[in-house]
Structures are given as structure tokens and as C-alpha cells.
Amino acid sequence: MSETKRTKETKAAREAQLKALQAALGAEHAVVYGYGVVGGKISEARRDAARAAYDAHRARRDELTRAVRDLGGKPDASAAAYALPFAVKDPDTAVRFAAELEERVAGVYSDLVRASTGDARRRAAEALREAAVRAVRWRGESVAFPGLAERAATPSASAPSQT
Numbered sequence: 001m002s003e004t005k006r007t008k009e010t011k012a013a014r015e016a017q018l019k020a021l022q023a024a025l026g027a028e029h030a031v032v033y034g035y036g037v038v039g040g041k042i043s044e045a046r047r048d049a050a051r052a053a054y055d056a057h058r059a060r061r062d063e064l065t066r067a068v069r070d071l072g073g074k075p076d077a078s079a080a081a082y083a084l085p086f087a088v089k090d091p092d093t094a095v096r097f098a099a100e101l102e103e104r105v106a107g108v109y110s111d112l113v114r115a116s117t118g119d120a121r122r123r124a125a126e127a128l129r130e131a132a133v134r135a136v137r138w139r140g141e142s143v144a145f146p147g148l149a150e151r152a153a154t155p156s157a158s159a160p161s162q163t
Helices: 001-041 044-071 090-113 118-139
Strands: none
Touching: 001 044, 001 090, 001 118, 044 090, 044 118, 090 118
16 A cells, blocks of 8 residues: 555544544533533432533543544534423423433444544443443433444434534
């Protein structure tokens, strides 16, 4: 393989990874926002779980921000607000929304796993696993292929949309 071709392939792989990192960062911004909504409506009995998830997603968001910078990118900023897929008006809808947040972010992490190698891939797989486990805890049931919308019973978008 020629040096020029190898350089082009390396550059293309870095660009794909950067794009997937930015998508994961955007999803984490949306999830952090979403857990702010969840926290306002969740029951006292599940408040610790919501707080732990919020803290975990803030840490992942910060890690992704550093990873984007390490690849020479400029991290995308969070939107001021995000459109919710449904009204979160009580503890039951807050739990449903928390499960959906986790399922959506798992989908984005599955894309990052595909676009990454080495330690970056391991970290993305770990984030995917953690989101899938949290989704199961919120929903009370699992899906066969967490993070893969085409294999799940219901398709889901990557993250709540920006408003």
C-alpha cells in the first residue's frame, strides 16, 4: 500500500471517529438536559438513580469534549433547550423518559464503537453497556441488541431534538 493511500485512509478514519465523537457529545448534551427534566418529576424513591445517571452522563460529556479536542476538533456546544418526545408530567412519564434517554444514547455509542479503535473503542463500548444497563433498570426489561435501533422492538432517534 502506498504511503499516500495509507495517509488518506488514516485521515478518513480520524474524520469518521471525530464525527462519531461529535454525535456522542451532542447526545450527551441532550441526555444531561433530559435528566434535568427527569429530576424535576421523578419520585423520591428513584431520585438517587436519576442523580447518579445525571452525574455519569456529565462525566461522559466531559470525556467526549476532551476526546474531540484531542483529535483536533472543536467540541459542539449544547443547545439552550431540547424538544422532548412527550410531556414529562409525573413520576411514571419521568421513568419512561429516562429509559428512552438511555436507549437513544446507547444507539449513538454503538456508532462510536464502529468508528473507533483501541482504547477509544473500549471506552465507547463501556458507555454503550452502561447506558443499556440503565435503560433496563428504568424500563424493567431489556432489548436483544441495545443501541441498535434496527434490532429493537421500537425504533428511536439518537437524541431529543434541539428547539
